[in-house]
Amino acid sequence: MRSLFDRMFLDPFQRLADQSAHIVPVLVMVLVTLIVGGFVAFVLRWLTYRMLQLARFDHLVQRTGFASMIERTGVFRSPSDLGARFVQAVVWVLVALFALNATDTPASVEMVRRFVDYIPNVIAAGLVLLLGVVVSRMVSRSALLAAVNAQWPAARLIAGGVRVLVMTLAVVIALEQLHVGSLPLLVAFAIVFAGIVFAMALAFGLGARDMARQWLEAKVRSSVAEEEVFRHL
Amino acid sequence: MDELFPTELRTRLDQIGETDIVVGIPSYNNARTIGHVVSAVSVGLAKYFPNRRSVIVNSDGGSKDQTKEIVLKTEIRADDLLLVSHPVQVSHRISTPYHGLPGKGSAFRTIFAVAKQLKAKACVVVDSDLRSITPGWIELLAQPVLEYEYDYIAPYYHRHKYDGTITNGIIYPMTRTLYGKSVRQPIGGEFGFSGKLAARYLEKDVWDTDVARFGIDIWMTVTAIAEGFRVGQAYLGAKLHDAKDPGSDLTSMFRQVVGSFFSLMEGYDGVWKNVQACEAVPMFGFPFEVGVEPLTVNTDRMIHAAQQGVSDLREIYSSFLSPSTMTDLTNYVHRNGQGFHIPDQLWVRMIYEAAAAYHHRILDRDHLLQSLVPLYLGRTASFVLEVTESTAPQVEERIEQLCHVFEGEKSYLAQHWDTIGKEKFHAQPV
Numbered sequence: 001m002r003s004l005f006d007r008m009f010l011d012p013f014q015r016l017a018d019q020s021a022h023i024v025p026v027l028v029m030v031l032v033t034l035i036v037g038g039f040v041a042f043v044l045r046w047l048t049y050r051m052l053q054l055a056r057f058d059h060l061v062q063r064t065g066f067a068s069m070i071e072r073t074g075v076f077r078s079p080s081d082l083g084a085r086f087v088q089a090v091v092w093v094l095v096a097l098f099a100l101n102a103t104d105t106p107a108s109v110e111m112v113r114r115f116v117d118y119i120p121n122v123i124a125a126g127l128v129l130l131l132g133v134v135v136s137r138m139v140s141r142s143a144l145l146a147a148v149n150a151q152w153p154a155a156r157l158i159a160g161g162v163r164v165l166v167m168t169l170a171v172v173i174a175l176e177q178l179h180v181g182s183l184p185l186l187v188a189f190a191i192v193f194a195g196i197v198f199a200m201a202l203a204f205g206l207g208a209r210d211m212a213r214q215w216l217e218a219k220v221r222s223s224v225a226e227e228e229v230f231r232h233l
Numbered sequence: 234m235d236e237l238f239p240t241e242l243r244t245r246l247d248q249i250g251e252t253d254i255v256v257g258i259p260s261y262n263n264a265r266t267i268g269h270v271v272s273a274v275s276v277g278l279a280k281y282f283p284n285r286r287s288v289i290v291n292s293d294g295g296s297k298d299q300t301k302e303i304v305l306k307t308e309i310r311a312d313d314l315l316l317v318s319h320p321v322q323v324s325h326r327i328s329t330p331y332h333g334l335p336g337k338g339s340a341f342r343t344i345f346a347v348a349k350q351l352k353a354k355a356c357v358v359v360d361s362d363l364r365s366i367t368p369g370w371i372e373l374l375a376q377p378v379l380e381y382e383y384d385y386i387a388p389y390y391h392r393h394k395y396d397g398t399i400t401n402g403i404i405y406p407m408t409r410t411l412y413g414k415s416v417r418q419p420i421g422g423e424f425g426f427s428g429k430l431a432a433r434y435l436e437k438d439v440w441d442t443d444v445a446r447f448g449i450d451i452w453m454t455v456t457a458i459a460e461g462f463r464v465g466q467a468y469l470g471a472k473l474h475d476a477k478d479p480g481s482d483l484t485s486m487f488r489q490v491v492g493s494f495f496s497l498m499e500g501y502d503g504v505w506k507n508v509q510a511c512e513a514v515p516m517f518g519f520p521f522e523v524g525v526e527p528l529t530v531n532t533d534r535m536i537h538a539a540q541q542g543v544s545d546l547r548e549i550y551s552s553f554l555s556p557s558t559m560t561d562l563t564n565y566v567h568r569n570g571q572g573f574h575i576p577d578q579l580w581v582r583m584i585y586e587a588a589a590a591y592h593h594r595i596l597d598r599d600h601l602l603q604s605l606v607p608l609y610l611g612r613t614a615s616f617v618l619e620v621t622e623s624t625a626p627q628v629e630e631r632i633e634q635l636c637h638v639f640e641g642e643k644s645y646l647a648q649h650w651d652t653i654g655k656e657k658f659h660a661q662p663v
Contacts (some may be wrong), residue, residue, distance in 0.1 A: 060649055118636070138597070141549070141597075141600055142600070144545065144546070145546070145549075145600060145603040145604060146484075146603075148538075148541055148545050148607060149483075149484045149538075149544050149606050150602060151534070151537065151538050151541060153541075155541070155545045156545050
């Protein structure tokens with residue numbers, strides 16, 4: 001028969017030792033994974049940066065206009081730096097997942113499974129945002145050129161508004177992909193946008209009724225006059 | 234080519250068989266003016282080519298008015314109009330819808346195809362909104378092709394000093410600088426050409442581009458010159474149009490014409506880089522003084538357009554203009570009233586840098602071309618202010634000076650086109 005002393009003092013220590021024997025290797029493995037993974041991520045970041053530099057990636061991006069946007073963030077030194085850090089971040093996420101999976105607890109396995117299932121949504125949201133940036137830039141530039149060539153005084157404002165509109169749509173779609181509540185944002189945007197349009201219509205139609213009439217008359221008169229008197233070809 | 238011919242047209246062409254002359258008239262809702270054009274063409278054919286077989290082809294863009302009916306039913310009173318007593322060949326008339334993108338170029342394509350199908354020796358095209366066309370135009374445009382083995386006859390008109398500013402400011406100087414032929418109205422709209430050249434045009438795969446629209450005129454001229462066809466000019470007097478071309482807003486017209494020209498520069502860069510000097514082009518017809526319609530130009534509006542463009546589009550201009558050009562542009566454009574001026578050298582460098590940027594695809598080509606419109610309006614205002622008191626010969630002399638600047642700066646274009654452009658643009662963030 002085991003003594004009271006054994007049951008009160010030795011058994012807990014024994015259980016602690018057994019549990020430690022199970023946990024410590026896992027912790028060591030997680031630690032090693034993080035250290036090695038961090039080193040690999042750093043090396044890959046350095047390699048990516050060098051490769052992008054060699055491929056003149058910064059020059060290519062400069063032509064699209066994203067370079068100034070990236071530099072304005074103050075976080076990244078250049079487009080190549082952004083690309084390299086992105087690769088590093090992806091490697092870090094993979095390393096973290098690997099480490100989490102290594103603990104082999106039901107909670108961690110479930111967390112990893114959910115995260116992996118979520119990756120396509122993250123990729124889709126990222127692509128939507130990227131597309132939104134490209135499309136908003138193209139569309140706002142088209143709007144700017146059309147407005148300038150029509151000699152509208154608020155050309156830049158119109159172009160900016162178009163850009164905000166397209167980007168807002170992209171953000172809403174991206175949030176939908178991430179299953180984050182996008183409805184409040186959409187509703188808020190719709191209310192603000194409708195409010196602006198309504199206020200402008202009221203201001204223009206009521207507050208500046210005479211000006212509106214004169215402006216429209218002048219537009220019609222000047223366009224007809226130009227067609228009648230001038231040939232460019 | 235079969236897709237260009239609806240069944241009705243094919244049947245008609247089979248009935249006609251072969252012809253000597255095809256006269257093409259593109260149209261879209263031109264019922265008001267096309268009757269006069271058809272009369273002039275019919276009389277011209279009967280009077281100057283009584284023994285030649287001829288076909289008048291109206292290539293229509295789906296007119297909603299009576300254009301087609303007027304083309305087919307317009308009668309000529311032989312005794313009164315022709316002043317001839319000898320028997321004449323009656324010309325056939327066809328009115329057919331064209332295939333492809335809506336525009337003048339697509340209409341011309343159908344005319345080329347008809348000319349090829351009928352084995353025409355000469356082909357003439359004239360606009361359907363002309364008010365000043367006379368029967369003599371047909372003789373002047375077709376005779377050099379039929380009798381003197383010319384392949385391409387461009388028109389030569391007297392125009393108001395403010396008229397045809399894309400021609401005077403860009404297209405004429407650049408055509409003669411790059412391709413070495415002094416064709417004064419390269420985008421005149423009325424042309425004569427050989428059946429051989431019509432067949433050559435048809436071989437080109439350009440009918441989904443701006444050539445199918447307003448780019449057709451410059452494309453025909455440059456193709457003829459660059460490919461070594463024999464080119465001449467015909468003096469036609471004055472050119473008076475109807476008030477407005479349907480669908481001709483400045484931005485799209487400018488984009489199509491200048492875009493087609495820049496695009497041709499890419500296709501023929503092996504040609505224009507080797508051209509060292511400009512030569513005169515033979516002129517047919519008897520030059521005479523004519524009165525032209527008075528024009529009024531609102532320079533204040535144009536100056537405002539240029540100033541707004543330089544302010545609002547600064548980011549776009551910085552992407553394709555060199556820093557020195559950008560600085561000069563800013564300095565000159567923001568002077569108001571009579572002080573507003575865009576010098577020749579600055580204008581030429583802007584156009585050359587834009588052409589190089591188009592070639593290197595520094596930014597979306599459509600955006601590049603659209604962004605040039607305010608600069609063009611500014612340059613036009615500057616030119617108008619400069620020649621307000623000048624006579625027609627003085628204005629012509631002034632355009633000649635501009636051509637010399639274009640020619641003098643050609644090496645600048647070549648440098649930007651080949652190497653410097655790329656380096657500069659890489660170093661110049663948008």
